[in-house]
Amino acid sequence: MEITELIQITVNAISIGAIYALLALGLTLLFGIMDILFFAHGAMYMLGAYAAYYLCTKLGLNYFVALPIGVILIGLIGVVMEKGLFRPIRNDHVAIIFLAIGLNWFLESTGFVVFGLRPKPVASVFTGQAHFFGATISWERAVVVLIGLLAVLALYFFLMKTRWGLGMRAFAEDPLTAELQGISNDTVCSLGFLIGCGLAALAGLLVAPIFILTPTMGSHAVLISLLVIGLGGLGSIPGALISAFIIGIIESFGTSYLGADITWGMIFIFVIIFLIIRPTGIMGVVRE
Amino acid sequence: MTRVRPDPDRQGKFLGEMKAQQKSRLYFLGLFVLLGLVPLVLRSEYYLHVLIAMFYHVIYATTYRFILRTGQFHFGAHAFVGIGAYASVLLVMRAGWSFWLAMPAAGLIAAFFAVLIGYPTLRLKGIYFAIITWGFGDTLRFIYMRFKEPFGGPLGIFAIPGPNPITIPGLITIDFSQKTHFYFLALALMIVTLYILHRMEQSRFGLIFGAIREGDRLARAVGINIMNYKVLAFAVCSGLGAMAGSFYAHYTYYISPLDFSVLLTIYLAIYTVVGGQERYAGVIVGTVVLMLAGEVFAGYSHYQLLMYSGFLIVILLFLPGGLISLPGLLTRVGSRAEEKEGEKFRNDPA
Amino acid sequence: MLLEVRNLRIRYGKVEAIRGVSLDVEEGTLVTLIGANGAGKSTILKSLSGLVPPFAGEIRFQGQMLAGWKPARIVKAGMAQVPEGARVFAKLTVAENLQAGAYLRKDKEKVALDYQRVLRHFPILKERLNQKAGTMSGGERQMLAFGRALMNGPKLLLLDEPSLGLSPLLVHEIFKIIEAIKGEGVTILLVEQNARKALEVADKAYVFETGRIVFEGPAHELMDSEEVKKAYLGG
Ligand SMILES: Nc1ncnc2c1ncn2[C@@H]1O[C@H](COP(=O)(O)OP(=O)(O)OP(=O)(O)O)[C@@H](O)[C@H]1O
Ligand SMILES: [Mg+2]
Numbered sequence: 001m002e003i004t005e006l007i008q009i010t011v012n013a014i015s016i017g018a019i020y021a022l023l024a025l026g027l028t029l030l031f032g033i034m035d036i037l038f039f040a041h042g043a044m045y046m047l048g049a050y051a052a053y054y055l056c057t058k059l060g061l062n063y064f065v066a067l068p069i070g071v072i073l074i075g076l077i078g079v080v081m082e083k084g085l086f087r088p089i090r091n092d093h094v095a096i097i098f099l100a101i102g103l104n105w106f107l108e109s110t111g112f113v114v115f116g117l118r119p120k121p122v123a124s125v126f127t128g129q130a131h132f133f134g135a136t137i138s139w140e141r142a143v144v145v146l147i148g149l150l151a152v153l154a155l156y157f158f159l160m161k162t163r164w165g166l167g168m169r170a171f172a173e174d175p176l177t178a179e180l181q182g183i184s185n186d187t188v189c190s191l192g193f194l195i196g197c198g199l200a201a202l203a204g205l206l207v208a209p210i211f212i213l214t215p216t217m218g219s220h221a222v223l224i225s226l227l228v229i230g231l232g233g234l235g236s237i238p239g240a241l242i243s244a245f246i247i248g249i250i251e252s253f254g255t256s257y258l259g260a261d262i263t264w265g266m267i268f269i270f271v272i273i274f275l276i277i278r279p280t281g282i283m284g285v286v287r288e
Numbered sequence: 289m290t291r292v293r294p295d296p297d298r299q300g301k302f303l304g305e306m307k308a309q310q311k312s313r314l315y316f317l318g319l320f321v322l323l324g325l326v327p328l329v330l331r332s333e334y335y336l337h338v339l340i341a342m343f344y345h346v347i348y349a350t351t352y353r354f355i356l357r358t359g360q361f362h363f364g365a366h367a368f369v370g371i372g373a374y375a376s377v378l379l380v381m382r383a384g385w386s387f388w389l390a391m392p393a394a395g396l397i398a399a400f401f402a403v404l405i406g407y408p409t410l411r412l413k414g415i416y417f418a419i420i421t422w423g424f425g426d427t428l429r430f431i432y433m434r435f436k437e438p439f440g441g442p443l444g445i446f447a448i449p450g451p452n453p454i455t456i457p458g459l460i461t462i463d464f465s466q467k468t469h470f471y472f473l474a475l476a477l478m479i480v481t482l483y484i485l486h487r488m489e490q491s492r493f494g495l496i497f498g499a500i501r502e503g504d505r506l507a508r509a510v511g512i513n514i515m516n517y518k519v520l521a522f523a524v525c526s527g528l529g530a531m532a533g534s535f536y537a538h539y540t541y542y543i544s545p546l547d548f549s550v551l552l553t554i555y556l557a558i559y560t561v562v563g564g565q566e567r568y569a570g571v572i573v574g575t576v577v578l579m580l581a582g583e584v585f586a587g588y589s590h591y592q593l594l595m596y597s598g599f600l601i602v603i604l605l606f607l608p609g610g611l612i613s614l615p616g617l618l619t620r621v622g623s624r625a626e627e628k629e630g631e632k633f634r635n636d637p638a
Numbered sequence: 639m640l641l642e643v644r645n646l647r648i649r650y651g652k653v654e655a656i657r658g659v660s661l662d663v664e665e666g667t668l669v670t671l672i673g674a675n676g677a678g679k680s681t682i683l684k685s686l687s688g689l690v691p692p693f694a695g696e697i698r699f700q701g702q703m704l705a706g707w708k709p710a711r712i713v714k715a716g717m718a719q720v721p722e723g724a725r726v727f728a729k730l731t732v733a734e735n736l737q738a739g740a741y742l743r744k745d746k747e748k749v750a751l752d753y754q755r756v757l758r759h760f761p762i763l764k765e766r767l768n769q770k771a772g773t774m775s776g777g778e779r780q781m782l783a784f785g786r787a788l789m790n791g792p793k794l795l796l797l798d799e800p801s802l803g804l805s806p807l808l809v810h811e812i813f814k815i816i817e818a819i820k821g822e823g824v825t826i827l828l829v830e831q832n833a834r835k836a837l838e839v840a841d842k843a844y845v846f847e848t849g850r851i852v853f854e855g856p857a858h859e860l861m862d863s864e865e866v867k868k869a870y871l872g873g
Contacts, residue, residue, distance in 0.1 A: 102598075
């Protein structure tokens with residue numbers, strides 16, 4: 001194997017891993033803070049991708065104008081969902097999971113009805129490729145990596161360094177005691193949905209020029225992100241990042257040497273066997 | 289410290305529950321007898337088919353619910369139904385087994401996989417279990433698609449033979465050339481499954497699951513090894529579901545990986561919640577009502593899923609006990625109104 | 639009167655945990671609620687903080703009716719609580735726990751002063767600022783919870799069994815701190831099982847029994863009362 005080839009595969013791994021990391025970030029946040037396995041994350045991602053199509057391709061907006069609009073819009077949809085649907089049953093964990101499942105497939109089938117079956121194109125903003133150390137990466141993927149990285153850093157900064165982040169972490173541990181400090185549980189949950197759904201939408205908007213848009217892309221993505229956060233350790237953000245890149249590396253090497261479909265089968269089998277042996281994931285997080 | 293007082297109210301309730309149980313047992317018996325008579329009057333192949341599909345979906349849904357009731361968030365019912373279908377088809381078509389052997393064998397194989405997956409993962413919180421079972425189901429789907437030999441690849445397996453004929457010399461021959469033969473087989477499978485589940489729920493087993501729902505720690509403190517029970521329940525239910533999957537394969541003559549996607553599990557989850565998971569009757573009602581309603585959109589699967597998931601959301605928010613809780617709720621509302629009426633009367637100064 | 643409670647009734651489902659309780663807390667005083675397990679002391683504190691809605695009755699704080707107030711609004715109005723069992727945020731550092739206490743406050747300078755005050759009262763916390771709260775001992779956690787509540791900048795501090803599970807030495811220390819904080823002008827409503835200790839420091843006391851007040855009066859009178867002695871002070 002040549003060294004440039006190795007670099008190329010690693011670059012591909014990073015670009016794949018960044019997408020998975022971005023996908024998993026919001027999901028693991030909602031799980032870590034609110035203990036919700038938010039299946040509808042996939043639907044929000046799908047909506048994000050279609051937002052790119054409608055805002056850019058249909059309305060002709062600049063991609064970088066569409067990006068914040070889409071993220072905020074879908075984040076707000078998340079807030080409305082939290083207030084209208086999740087809040088009334090917040091203390092019933094089983095019902096919440098079913099509700100998230102219902103929402104995901106409700107939005108997916110609505111997507112079929114509204115968006116139709118035909119894949120939708122979104123023109124890529126960046127054409128051409130960047131070169132370094134003999135490896136090439138298309139600019140549009142480089143942008144995904146960059147924005148993904150920024151999102152991770154921003155989320156980390158938000159959680160660790162801001163007052164609201166502190167409130168969220170306090171809430172994650174003990175909602176009642178947080179409430180006693182004046183950290184309103186309602187506000188934290190709304191904020192969590194805003195950020196979680198916003199991140200899902202961001203992932204969708206970013207991949208829209210690269211991937212093929214279909215309404216089922218969400219369910220597929222949710223399974224992948226579940227595997228990512230499961231492998232990483234549920235609720236752990238560093239775990240999600242590590243496992244996203246592990247999966248990115250397997251996928252990148254696998255596709256280069258073995259072909260795409262067998263690689264995905266291997267990833268499934270690898271993750272499932274790993275989880276069967278060590279169900280708490282890489283970071284070993286267990287929440288009672 | 290809690291004070292323990294004898295609660296006469298509660299004892300009365302307990303006796304009441306016993307009576308209600310006997311009553312519902314009678315209802316079920318009556319229903320089965322009626323269902324047994326259906327083919328005598330109903331000749332339409334279409335309606336028979338709808339009923340047959342209902343029967344095996346009731347098996348999927350009730351076994352799914354049983355696992356749910358052990359406190360595990362099962363997301364891989366499709367995996368085990370699929371194992372049942374593929375295993376029995378391969379045993380019949382490749383190994384030349386009789387269907388009557390292959391079906392239970394397929395159940396055993398699925399149960400084996402259930403133990404393999406369940407043993408390490410069932411001790412964890414339900415969410416992990418959800419991820420692993422879903423991933424397992426999709427891994428299997430990948431394997432079916434990828435390996436043409438022996439799984440038939442993405443196109444699946446065609447021309448699956450029906451069950452071998454049964455001949456009772458001098459009396460009748462059941463050769464599965466008619467829908468009614470399948471009808472009785474499906475009905476019998478459903479009744480056996482419901483009976484097994486019923487017995488499990490009535491036994492020590494069921495009591496333990498009650499305890500599990502109250503909180504794992506409680507049951508553990510009482511010294512019950514929940515793990516073994518959970519694994520056993522998971523294996524038995526997966527095996528029964530797999531046998532229904534085997535029936536499905538030999539009934540439709542054709543299976544493909546698409547039949548065993550996560551959507552199957554989603555549908556079962558929706559049937560369970562919409563009907564109400566507290567009781568068997570709930571799941572059965574959910575399955576029957578939704579499958580009938582789904583017939584309206586037969587062939588338009590997106591609209592069907594739209595309706596089902598919409599139904600699920602509405603039920604979760606407004607009728608947490610599911611459809612089955614509706615009659616009880618209505619009578620309670622009625623009696624509460626009466627109560628109030630009485631109060632007003634008593635408070636009336638005149 | 640800083641706090642007035644009138645005919646408060648609280649229900650958990652159909653069970654009435656508090657059945658008509660009235661009590662007063664005068665500004666600058668230390669009032670204690672004592673009573674056996676399950677008498678309903680914590681329930682009262684929870685409802686004062688807005689965590690449990692009352693079924694009937696009224697609560698006035700600084701003359702304002704608290705009916706329908708959210709916990710955050712009550713905290714802002716100047717009522718803080720140290721919940722039963724300390725309940726610090728285990729995965730947050732000591733410093734972050736204290737910051738969480740000042741979550742709602744915008745007055746930066748005052749917060750900084752309160753921070754200094756807390757570290758003065760609880761020097762042990764100063765050494766542990768960057769340690770995760772979950773790794774501390776029971777006594778240290780109690781102090782942290784105490785400090786966190788002080789960071790709320792309260793006029794009225796509700797303490798739910800701060801001495802529970804602590805060694806006699808630590809109990810002594812906690813009570814010294816309670817008196818010191820009272821000396822700084824903070825009004826205190828103290829729930830205690832350790833009735834003797836509580837009556838020693840309190841100005842006024844209420845004795846609870848299954849959701850009702852059975853005795854009330856100046857703390858020293860209760861301490862001398864034969865009945866109270868027999869029932870709550872072990873003879
Ligand atoms: N969330 C709840 N749901 C139902 N009942 C409750 C709840 N919280 C408390 N109770 C009941 O209300 C009564 C009063 O409880 P509370 O915790 O206020 O007592 P307490 O005086 O603080 O006791 P302790 O000294 O043990 O802390 C008890 O009988 C308790 O069982
Ligand atoms: Mg208490």
